Amino acid sequence: MTGQPAKRGVAAVLGAALLTMPAAAADDLRIAYLAATCAGCHAPRADAPADPAADSPMPALAGRPADDTLAALKAYRDGQRPSAVMAAAVAGLDDATLAALARHLEATSPPNRPNASGQPGAAP
Amino acid sequence: MERPRLRLPERVRAGDVVPVRALLMHPMESGLRLGPDGGRVPRRIVYRIACSFEGEPLLVMDLEPGIAANPYVEFAFLARRSGTLTVVYTEDGGAETAVEAFIEVEA
Amino acid sequence: MTATRQPFTATRRRVLGLAMLATGVMAVSARGATPAPPRIVVLGGGAGGAVAARTAKRLGGEAVSVTLVEAAPSYVTCFFSNWVIAGLRAMEDITHGYAGLAADGIAVVHGRAEAIDRDARAIRLATGETIPYDRLILAPGIALRHEAVPGYSEAAALTMPHAWKAGPQTTLLRSRLEALGPTASIVMLVPPNPYRCPPGPYERAALMAHRLKATGRAGARLTILDAKETFSKQALFQEGWERHTPGMVQWLPPSVHGGILSVDPATNSVETGLDVFSGDLITVIPPQQAAPIAVDAGLADPDGWCPVVPAAMRSPMDSFVHVIGDAAKAGEMPKSAFAAASQGRVAAVAVLADLLGWPRPEPRYFNTCWSLIAPDDGVKVGALYGEKAGGIATVKGFVSQPGEPAAERRRAVDEAENWYAAITAEMFG
Numbered sequence: 001m002t003g004q005p006a007k008r009g010v011a012a013v014l015g016a017a018l019l020t021m022p023a024a025a026a027d028d029l030r031i032a033y034l035a036a037t038c039a040g041c042h043a044p045r046a047d048a049p050a051d052p053a054a055d056s057p058m059p060a061l062a063g064r065p066a067d068d069t070l071a072a073l074k075a076y077r078d079g080q081r082p083s084a085v086m087a088a089a090v091a092g093l094d095d096a097t098l099a100a101l102a103r104h105l106e107a108t109s110p111p112n113r114p115n116a117s118g119q120p121g122a123a124p
Numbered sequence: 125m126e127r128p129r130l131r132l133p134e135r136v137r138a139g140d141v142v143p144v145r146a147l148l149m150h151p152m153e154s155g156l157r158l159g160p161d162g163g164r165v166p167r168r169i170v171y172r173i174a175c176s177f178e179g180e181p182l183l184v185m186d187l188e189p190g191i192a193a194n195p196y197v198e199f200a201f202l203a204r205r206s207g208t209l210t211v212v213y214t215e216d217g218g219a220e221t222a223v224e225a226f227i228e229v230e231a
Numbered sequence: 232m233t234a235t236r237q238p239f240t241a242t243r244r245r246v247l248g249l250a251m252l253a254t255g256v257m258a259v260s261a262r263g264a265t266p267a268p269p270r271i272v273v274l275g276g277g278a279g280g281a282v283a284a285r286t287a288k289r290l291g292g293e294a295v296s297v298t299l300v301e302a303a304p305s306y307v308t309c310f311f312s313n314w315v316i317a318g319l320r321a322m323e324d325i326t327h328g329y330a331g332l333a334a335d336g337i338a339v340v341h342g343r344a345e346a347i348d349r350d351a352r353a354i355r356l357a358t359g360e361t362i363p364y365d366r367l368i369l370a371p372g373i374a375l376r377h378e379a380v381p382g383y384s385e386a387a388a389l390t391m392p393h394a395w396k397a398g399p400q401t402t403l404l405r406s407r408l409e410a411l412g413p414t415a416s417i418v419m420l421v422p423p424n425p426y427r428c429p430p431g432p433y434e435r436a437a438l439m440a441h442r443l444k445a446t447g448r449a450g451a452r453l454t455i456l457d458a459k460e461t462f463s464k465q466a467l468f469q470e471g472w473e474r475h476t477p478g479m480v481q482w483l484p485p486s487v488h489g490g491i492l493s494v495d496p497a498t499n500s501v502e503t504g505l506d507v508f509s510g511d512l513i514t515v516i517p518p519q520q521a522a523p524i525a526v527d528a529g530l531a532d533p534d535g536w537c538p539v540v541p542a543a544m545r546s547p548m549d550s551f552v553h554v555i556g557d558a559a560k561a562g563e564m565p566k567s568a569f570a571a572a573s574q575g576r577v578a579a580v581a582v583l584a585d586l587l588g589w590p591r592p593e594p595r596y597f598n599t600c601w602s603l604i605a606p607d608d609g610v611k612v613g614a615l616y617g618e619k620a621g622g623i624a625t626v627k628g629f630v631s632q633p634g635e636p637a638a639e640r641r642r643a644v645d646e647a648e649n650w651y652a653a654i655t656a657e658m659f660g
């Protein structure tokens with residue numbers, strides 16, 4: 001085990017913090033889990049422009065202002081912004097959950113490490 | 125057109141029901157579909173499948189544009205004597221392709 | 232081992248720091264529990280296992296130790312391997328190393344696991360070394376049942392490639408495709424459900440036909456002999472094959488070809504109930520089951536797949552083992568990398584909750600499978616899944632429709648590329 005929390009930043013500290021504090025941390029694990037499910041699609045593309053506003057079908061969410069993310073999530077859920085995928089992804093999540101998720105994503109710094117070969121994974 | 129595929133038993137007894145299965149790989153282009161240029165893809169279907177036994181007609185099927193690609197037919201007939209079964213496919217424009225198989229009928 | 236239960240309202244912005252960590256560990260030690268953090272072992276570093284290991288480490292931090300056991304030194308993704316076969320990607324693009332996991336503090340052990348000793352709660356490696364676990368997350372993928380197709384074998388796969396495990400087989404199928412003549416005939420055998428990547432064979436057919444056409448070989452023919460009467464995204468594929476490569480791809484269900492009787496590598500032919508189909512290239516995707524390590528450990532049903540409890544992907548046969556990914560029977564979820572990763576997160580979080588005494592979040596299983604019908608024509612199918620009547624069932628699904636505008640199809644290709652970048656980043660850092 002060579003992990004250095006200081007080097008790994010916020011995410012590692014979350015792990016440390018969670019250890020000692022359930023109850024409301026229950027909610028933190030839940031939100032951290034939900035945020036992890038977003039990462040299944042929304043990771044920064046190595047060859048994509050850093051600007052999150054750039055046109056991407058799955059923009060990076062880490063570090064985005066929570067208000068923007070929350071507005072988008074609600075619009076998807078309520079059918080005001082059409083996307084069959086996102087409608088399914090947020091189906092059944094209440095406002096409080098979406099707000100906590102948006103805040104969590106805002107506080108996350110984007111992981112941006114090249115893979116083992118030093119190459120971005122999906123470079124064309 | 126592709127080579128049709130025909131399957132029937134090689135040998136049966138007189139009076140047996142002979143199952144026949146015939147497949148032709150064919151796009152069955154209905155003439156209703158839009159191509160990449162937005163225009164209709166011209167109709168090209170196999171409009172007739174005719175089966176005969178020793179030259180005598182056994183079955184004729186007229187096909188419509190709604191039939192799916194790769195028309196496959198299955199039917200049965202009563203075997204009385206040995207002979208050659210022929211299936212002829214005719215497509216729009218009149219082109220034909222045929223396949224035949226010999227069946228031995230034991231008394 | 233249980234962690235102290237106290238109200239907690241801090242957000243990650245109010246960083247609690249390492250003092251808290253130390254307190255936590257000491258509190259546990261003082262109560263006489265194991266001083267070392269509980270051990271999570273993940274077996275299999277594919278889509279499911281790599282995501283499970285990284286999720287467990289990222290959310291569990293120093294409170295847990297995470298070990299990943301993986302036989303291969305690097306991982307070649309099956310996903311996007313059809314792109315490689317068609318020349319749209321290179322092998323290097325789909326090959327990934329595990330250095331990022333080690334950098335996260337995951338102990339990566341490269342070695343083949345030979346057995347799971349469920350009584351001792353340890354994995355035995357081929358080297359004889361044992362790795363004990365408090366919780367095992369098993370993600371070993373599939374075994375190909377070559378022998379289920381009479382005449383087929385591992386040796387025959389060198390003549391009739393399956394390319395259903397990415398690596399040398401992918402390269403082989405690609406070079407065989409490249410070598411075909413302008414009017415070549417190809418025959419593809421597709422297995423019965425369930426199998427890895429339901430739309431994969433049909434995407435492969437589309438991309439092989441595309442490659443042939445793009446290289447002046449539109450006279451070639453690909454015949455699919457399917458073990459099923461219907462298949463995933465069928466209308467989309469059939470319409471797409473005709474649109475992009477008219478007449479090149481034929482699909483025959485068993486009611487037409489009469490069932491697969493045997494294959495013969497010596498004559499490059501397939502015998503079916505209807506006829507003998509011979510080809511210049513025959514590719515056989517054999518039936519599948521969970522990888523041997525899971526079956527041998529007694530974690531599979533007689534059908535060869537591992538049942539799971541939907542709430543946590545836990546094995547009903549062993550509460551210390553979670554099975555995820557292709558090896559698991561995850562209800563209505565297909566066997567895809569997306570699904571495996573989704574299950575990996577669920578299992579990781581469930582194990583953390585279990586080991587550290589946190590409440591377990593409700594799982595939100597999700598899947599999307601993108602397929603290329605042509606390099607600029609993508610389609611997708613997917614769903615959110617939940618626990619229903621003891622199984623994992625669709626809550627809300629979606630699927631592309633025939634006749635969608637070209638821009639939408641182009642966008643789905645972009646989405647697929649984004650997803651590939653995202654999942655490989657999630658797996659490998």
Ligand SMILES: Cc1cc2nc3c(=O)[nH]c(=O)nc-3n(C[C@H](O)[C@H](O)[C@H](O)COP(=O)(O)OP(=O)(O)OC[C@H]3O[C@@H](n4cnc5c(N)ncnc54)[C@H](O)[C@@H]3O)c2cc1C
Pocket residue numbers: 274275276277278279280300301302303306308309310311312313342343344345370371372373394395396427428431522524555556557558566567568569570571599600601
């Ligand atoms: C052609 C093709 C295209 C595909 N396209 C897509 C797609 O577009 N999208 C999608 O979501 N999915 C796709 N898939 C499916 C996807 O590849 C699988 O569903 C996914 O890899 C399953 O992940 P897994 O973790 O269960 O198994 P795997 O990814 O197979 O990982 C299992 C790992 O376990 C290791 N292992 C096994 N046994 C042992 C042992 N005894 N000891 C040590 N290590 C062991 C193996 O080496 C392997 O690395 C595709 C599949 C194919 C074949």
